Amino acid sequence: MIGAGSLAHNRRDFVAENVDPDRVQLNICYNNENLKEVYKKLFDDAAERYNVGKRKDRQIANYYEKIRQGKQEKLFHEVIFQIGNREDMAVGTLEGNLAVKVLDEYVKDFQKRNPTLRVFSCYLHQDEATPHLHIDFVPYVTNWKGKGMDTRVSLKQALKSLGFQGGNKHDTELNQWINHEKEVLAEIAKQHGIEWEQKGTHEEHLDVYNFKKKERKKEVQELEQEKENLTVENEGLTSQIAEARADIKLLEEEKIQFQKDKEIAEKRAEKAETELKKLEDRREFLQPVMDNVSKEIKEYGMIKTFLPEATALERAVTYRDKKIKPLFIEMKNKIGAMAAQVKELTRERDSWKSKFQKKKQEHEKQKGTGRSSERLSEIIR
16 A cells, blocks of 8 residues: 555654554664655755756755645655454464564565665554554656756656556556565565465555555644644743743832832931931930029029128118119019020920921831831842
8 A cells, every 4th residue: 555654653753542552662663764864865966966057046955845845746655565454463463473574574675676766764563453564765766868857756757667667547657566566575475374365456455545544644633633732731831921920020120129118218217316316415415404494493483582681770772772673683684584595495395305206206117117128028038
């Protein structure tokens, strides 16, 4: 059976539902080359020869991409060979092991028999129901005299180079080649005691290939769905990461602002402490003055103790004018001055006392703010 292949499936890059993961290690890899590198080895020199003297827009810069994007030829072809089915050649049975031996012997000479079919991937699978071979190859022709490069991809010309000329619609080069390879496989099987029961041409057996093709299509769809789910999940995670980064940035900015507020609060607290100390120093300075004024007022309140005694012969008028009156004038002036001083000191005292209480409240408030800032700063850290 021949058709488009799935290299990832053959390599078991993913494990499909019809694959037994416990038997994957039984698979045999004969060849696993990078397809792009194979294209370079086969066609780079030919592309270089073709480009000589050509305008840039007519040159072939990448033959791999030219074939991939074109419609005339495929990048590669895959052929699947299997002996029997799950009823008579099941994996793990004596018959299945014999089938593995036959297929192994068959594939070892495949490239030698088919030099124009460049094999780059080849696997013998024993992790499904029946042992089978996947052979992926690039068909090419050399010394081509027609249009294009002298070495190019062509299944038809590659098979013609092997001697399969083709005939009518149902006897193409491909059909002839497949029948030939089936006969080679049947001959090897016969040497091991297995007879080939010919049920018709390979067209009648395409159901096996079509079944595998359907299974692969299903696997690809499942992978595409899984990819889509992962993409949606990845987008969600990306969004969450972006939000988390934004939150972190906001917290860092808030931390910086709180640090600035803390520093301002500490400076205000230091300033309040300085002004408070000045107020306390001023109060300590004023207190003795106030005490002294209060003492003098108290002393002058006892005025009779300060009145001089009159002599025996001194007249009352003379005593009043010369002793009492000057004393009262002096006392009046002194008391007036002292009263003014007391009034001024009392006003100043009340003013400083008000400032003192205000600054003290501010100081306590700033100390509280400072502690809050410190706690918040610790939380952010």
